[in-house]
Amino acid sequence: MKFIVDPDPKWVEHATKRFAAPFVGRPYDRIDVDPILLSEAGYLAGFSAKEWYLNPKKGIASVIAAHEAFDLIPVAHWWPTIHVWEQELGNKLEWRENQPPHIKENAIKTPEDIDKLEVVSEEEIKKGPTYTSFVEAFDYVRDNYPNWFVPLYFAFHPEANASQLIGLEKFLVMTIRNPPLCHKLIQKFMETSLNGCRALVERYGSAMIVTGSTVAGSDLLGPKQVKEFGVRYVSELVKKALKIGAGPQIWYHHCGNHARDWELWKDTIFTPFTVMQIGYEGRKPFPLEKLKQLYGRRATLMGNVDTMVAYSGSPTQVYEMAKEQILAAKDSPYGFISGLACECPHGSPPANIHALVRAARDFGKYEGD
Amino acid sequence: MVEINLSAEVRKLAEERGIPLEQVREVVQHGEETKEKLLLDDQTLAKKRIGTTTVYVVYRRAGEAIDVVTVYSHRMEEREVSDFVPDDVQPWRCGRCNKNVVRASMNVSYLGITRQAPAMACPDCGVGFFEEHIVNKTLCTAMCLFEKKRA
Numbered sequence: 187m188k189f190i191v192d193p194d195p196k197w198v199e200h201a202t203k204r205f206a207a208p209f210v211g212r213p214y215d216r217i218d219v220d221p222i223l224l225s226e227a228g229y230l231a232g233f234s235a236k237e238w239y240l241n242p243k244k245g246i247a248s249v250i251a252a253h254e255a256f257d258l259i260p261v262a263h264w265w266p267t268i269h270v271w272e273q274e275l276g277n278k279l280e281w282r283e284n285q286p287p288h289i290k291e292n293a294i295k296t297p298e299d300i301d302k303l304e305v306v307s308e309e310e311i312k313k314g315p316t317y318t319s320f321v322e323a324f325d326y327v328r329d330n331y332p333n334w335f336v337p338l339y340f341a342f343h344p345e346a347n348a349s350q351l352i353g354l355e356k357f358l359v360m361t362i363r364n365p366p367l368c369h370k371l372i373q374k375f376m377e378t379s380l381n382g383c384r385a386l387v388e389r390y391g392s393a394m395i396v397t398g399s400t401v402a403g404s405d406l407l408g409p410k411q412v413k414e415f416g417v418r419y420v421s422e423l424v425k426k427a428l429k430i431g432a433g434p435q436i437w438y439h440h441c442g443n444h445a446r447d448w449e450l451w452k453d454t455i456f457t458p459f460t461v462m463q464i465g466y467e468g469r470k471p472f473p474l475e476k477l478k479q480l481y482g483r484r485a486t487l488m489g490n491v492d493t494m495v496a497y498s499g500s501p502t503q504v505y506e507m508a509k510e511q512i513l514a515a516k517d518s519p520y521g522f523i524s525g526l527a528c529e530c531p532h533g534s535p536p537a538n539i540h541a542l543v544r545a546a547r548d549f550g551k552y553e554g555d
Numbered sequence: 556m557v558e559i560n561l562s563a564e565v566r567k568l569a570e571e572r573g574i575p576l577e578q579v580r581e582v583v584q585h586g587e588e589t590k591e592k593l594l595l596d597d598q599t600l601a602k603k604r605i606g607t608t609t610v611y612v613v614y615r616r617a618g619e620a621i622d623v624v625t626v627y628s629h630r631m632e633e634r635e636v637s638d639f640v641p642d643d644v645q646p647w648r649c650g651r652c653n654k655n656v657v658r659a660s661m662n663v664s665y666l667g668i669t670r671q672a673p674a675m676a677c678p679d680c681g682v683g684f685f686e687e688h689i690v691n692k693t694l695c696t697a698m699c700l701f702e703k704k705r706a
């Protein structure tokens with residue numbers, strides 16, 4: 187028996203039209219909503235984060251169910267962890283009951299290990315946990331919920347994943363003391379990840395590119411370093427992924443504080459199907475007005491309601507924050523999707539997700555519809 | 556008239572992509588006359604808008620004749636080039652300015668919808684070109700979706 191009840195095809199049809207609207211410059215009924223439900227969807231369906239990550243089919247099915255229940259975008263996000271393509275290079279993960287997995291042991295102990303690190307071949311990557319769990323999730327959706335089938339090339343963030351191979355602190359020291367070695371590490375991670383991309387594209391013919399930055403942001407690096415270790419690799423990764431056959435859908439998720447580097451990302455690659463999201467300016471959600479000015483004619487923008495508010499705030503707080511963002515970005519030239527600044531934290535109250543959607547219904551309607 | 560050679564493989568490709576030999580000839584001629592072309596080793600990339608279609612041809616000289624390497628085309632209107640990234644130097648050189656082209660963005664319009672797509676462009680004269688995979692995947696997907704939604 188399937189885990190969830192099949193979504194209502196009429197709803198799926200309606201949601202699909204709404205989702206396509208920004209990309210074809212024809213507003214549909216209202217602004218769409220994507221609260222980035224990952225293991226939170228498992229929470230809503232009554233199981234733990236660990237179960238969500240370790241059971242791709244059940245995990246992605248729970249996202250489909252939640253998206254229908256809350257009338258969200260008809261795309262199901264699922265990834266086995268943000269530490270994608272890292273275990274293949276030697277990182278050891280530890281799963282925790284109600285949080286995302288974290289690194290138990292880094293692949294690289296000393297800078298000398300970087301020279302010895304080998305890019306994982308496409309052949310090898312097909313046997314690894316990242317690819318096999320993606321395939322389990324995407325095959326399941328393709329075979330059971332074909333309207334929801336959007337395979338992802340989840341590259342996450344090249345500089346952030348690379349930093350996880352050696353540990354963030356050592357990585358940050360290396361950006362100053364030994365930039366060439368740092369580049370070597372990112373390069374090796376990126377080529378491994380791109381082999382994952384090749385394997386996925388070979389299987390599915392295409393895959394939406396999901397990438398962005400975290401370490402390459404304003405909390406940890408200066409703008410010059412963000413350019414050197416972030417913008418450069420995101421550009422290269424997307425360029426190569428497009429050539430491999432992934433895309434043309436791209437979702438840029440720039441996580442965390444980008445107060446001093448937010449303009450630099452305009453030098454990355456934009457296709458007609460690009461969604462741009464920047465999390466924070468300092469501790470506050472990045473102002474949508476500003477995002478619209480620079481990126482409104484480069485991409486469809488995505489909102490960034492504070493995840494802490496979604497987790498521990500009241501529904502009214504979520505509603506007010508979403509309202510402000512919708513009013514600021516609703517008229518963005520290439521459209522706007524309301525959402526959270528990052529993954530919806532596991533255990534966030536369902537009432538807060540509802541409040542996010544209510545704001546889109548109340549303030550995101552298009553005239554004349 | 557210059558002799559234009561298409562291997563069986565390229566001929567099949569041109570046929571599948573609906574590009575007649577006369578158009579291939581027109582593009583090559585346009586590239587040679589106007590120098591609106593890019594150069595890489597012995598290869599030349601030229602393009603020309605013919606009717607509502609922009610046809611791209613990659614070719615190389617073989618003595619007096621021309622060997623066609625690949626052909627591709629799209630029906631979006633190519634518009635202004637922007638967002639030049641001077642650090643991202645591409646291997647192709649501009650046929651007019653002899654400068655290496657850089658990564659840039661080009662606006663494309665179709666059925667009243669304008670969006671950006673990744674291109675390569677000359678930092679001096681500003682001429683922009685699309686690579687084959689961008690035309691065949693990115694622009695093709697865009698045209699399909701725009702047609703479906705505007706119908």
Ligand SMILES: [Zn+2]
Pocket residue numbers: 649650651652653654677678679680681682
């Ligand atoms: Zn030029």
